[in-house]
Amino acid sequence: MAINDIHTPVLLERCIELLAPALQKPGAVLVDGTLGMAGHAEAFLTRFPELTLVGLDRDLEALAIAEERLKPFHDRIHLVHTVYDGIGDALDSLGIPEVDGILFDLGVSSLQLDQVDRGFSYSKDAPLDMRMDNTSELTAERILADYSEQDLRRIFQEYGEEKLAARYAKAIVEAREHTPFVRSAQLVSVITAVTPVVVQRQGHPAKRVFQALRIEVNQELAVLERTIPAALEAVAVGGRIVVMSYQSLEDRIVKRALAKATSSSAPAGLPVELPEHKPLFTLLVRGAELATDEEKAENPRATPVRLRAAERIRRAE
Numbered sequence: 001m002a003i004n005d006i007h008t009p010v011l012l013e014r015c016i017e018l019l020a021p022a023l024q025k026p027g028a029v030l031v032d033g034t035l036g037m038a039g040h041a042e043a044f045l046t047r048f049p050e051l052t053l054v055g056l057d058r059d060l061e062a063l064a065i066a067e068e069r070l071k072p073f074h075d076r077i078h079l080v081h082t083v084y085d086g087i088g089d090a091l092d093s094l095g096i097p098e099v100d101g102i103l104f105d106l107g108v109s110s111l112q113l114d115q116v117d118r119g120f121s122y123s124k125d126a127p128l129d130m131r132m133d134n135t136s137e138l139t140a141e142r143i144l145a146d147y148s149e150q151d152l153r154r155i156f157q158e159y160g161e162e163k164l165a166a167r168y169a170k171a172i173v174e175a176r177e178h179t180p181f182v183r184s185a186q187l188v189s190v191i192t193a194v195t196p197v198v199v200q201r202q203g204h205p206a207k208r209v210f211q212a213l214r215i216e217v218n219q220e221l222a223v224l225e226r227t228i229p230a231a232l233e234a235v236a237v238g239g240r241i242v243v244m245s246y247q248s249l250e251d252r253i254v255k256r257a258l259a260k261a262t263s264s265s266a267p268a269g270l271p272v273e274l275p276e277h278k279p280l281f282t283l284l285v286r287g288a289e290l291a292t293d294e295e296k297a298e299n300p301r302a303t304p305v306r307l308r309a310a311e312r313i314r315r316a317e
Contacts, residue, residue, distance in 0.1 A: 008299045009039035010105060011291060011307055015242050016047060018284055018309045019101040022240040026050045030101040031091070033084040033231065038066035040103060045073040052076050054099070056090055058083045058133035058218075083133070085226040091234055098236040106224070107246040108132075108214065120214060122206040125185035130210075130217045140213045144181040149173045159221065159249065160212030167194055168209055184210075211247065221249055228257035232281065235312045240284065242309045251288060251306045258283065258310050280316060284309040 009015075023030055023044070028051050032041045035055035045053055053076060057063050063079055070077050080090040084104065091099065108120050119129035119140060128141040147155075149169045156165035171194045172181070181187055188206045195205035215221055228243070235241055243258075245251035261281040288306035296303045 008301075009043065010244060010299060010302045010305055011295065012040060012043055014289070014307065015040060015103060015244075016043065018242050019044070019103065019240050020047075022100045022238060022311070023048050023051055025100070028052070028100040029054065029096055030103065031056065031087060031099050031231070031234070033087060033102060033104045033227070034106060035066050035079065036062050036105065038069045040105060041066065041077075042069060042073075044103075045070065045076060053078070054090065054094065054096065055079045056082050056084050056087060060134065083223055085223045085230060087227065087234060088230045098239070099234050100236055100239045102231050102235060102239075102241040104227070104231070104241075104243045106220075106244060106250050119184055120210070122184060122188055122204060122210045125183055128181055128184055128187065128213075130214045132218045136218075138217050140217055141180075141182055143213060143216060144172060144187065145176060155212045155216045156209055158212070159215040160208035161248070162208040162212065164195065164199070164205075215249075221253065224250060224253050228254055232257065232261050232310075232312075235281075237312050237315060240309060240311045242307065245288075245306045245308075246304045251308070254308050255288070258308055262310060278314065280312060280314055281310040282313050284311055 019030065022028065028048065030044055030051055031054045032038075032044075033056050035041055035057040036059075038055065041053055041055055045051060053073070055063075055066060055070075055077060057066070057079075058081070060081060063081055067079055070079075078094050080086075080093075082090050087102075091097070117126050117129070118131075119126040128139065128144060130140040131138070143152075143155075152169035152172060153165045156162040156168055162168065168191055171190050172187070175181070175190045179186070187209070191206045191209055192200070199205060231241060243254045245254055258281070262279045262283050264279055285308065288308055290307075291299075291302035291305050
């Protein structure tokens with residue numbers, strides 16, 4: 001099966017539309033901070049024949065697939081194995097002081113979701129891994145074995161926004177005294193057993209727990225908190241950034257960072273805003289943009305997406 005048949009990039013045309021004004025000039029550089037299987041990257045390289053692309057990914061398997069897919073553009077790409085908060089170091093290593101566009105497509109990639117043995121899905125039995133970078137040490141299995149009941153409750157509450165966090169943490173700690181958690185079906189079984197039937201009717205009871213474990217394994221929110229300011233710093237005047245989030249915790253971080261970048265730094269009460277206090281960026285879309293009903297029907301993974309975008313209008317003086 002061709003890679004295009006298993007991977008449909010989310011909001012592809014909208015991303016191109018938003019970034020195009022910054023990428024049409026000769027020598028433009030785009031950073032794809034979440035390269036994945038290079039669906040977005042391939043489209044940008046095709047549409048903009050003079051574009052140079054820097055692709056970042058923490059997943060070595062994704063990088064290998066992307067490298068193969070992007071062979072026709074080999075002289076215009078730089079692929080870097082790094083978590084996306086390493087964007088500054090990656091650009092420094094390539095001698096690129098600033099870029100014209102940045103794209104982030106956050107969350108779990110299609111590759112990671114579709115490969116059962118990665119353990120990201122609660123609907124299929126697999127080892128409790130959940131690492132986006134299989135060279136890192138922390139796995140979901142280790143978390144379920146080593147974290148205290150209090151810490152499990154905390155991550156389920158904070159990263160899964162799970163109302164039954166305390167109940168689930170208690171059940172997990174009790175269950176692991178008899179049998180260690182090594183496969184996802186074990187975890188789903190324990191969670192389902194202590195979930196009221198009325199709650200089960202509202203959706204899969206393990207969904208939020210799996211999200212929380214994945215975020216903890218990969219430190220996704222802590223990384224994102226560092227990433228957006230670093231990315232904004234790399235954008236040239238006239239350059240643009242587009243970020244797609246898939247859950248409210250990610251989107252909140254992006255929204256807060258963009259709000260700061262697009263706000264005046266003038267102290268309250270100043271009668272006139274001095275030039276050095278003017279915003280560095282301007283928003284390109286109002287609020288968070290959602291996928292159309294048509295796109296959701298064609299690509300169900302676009303259903304939860306929230307897109308935000310901004311353009312740099314000046315450098316700090």
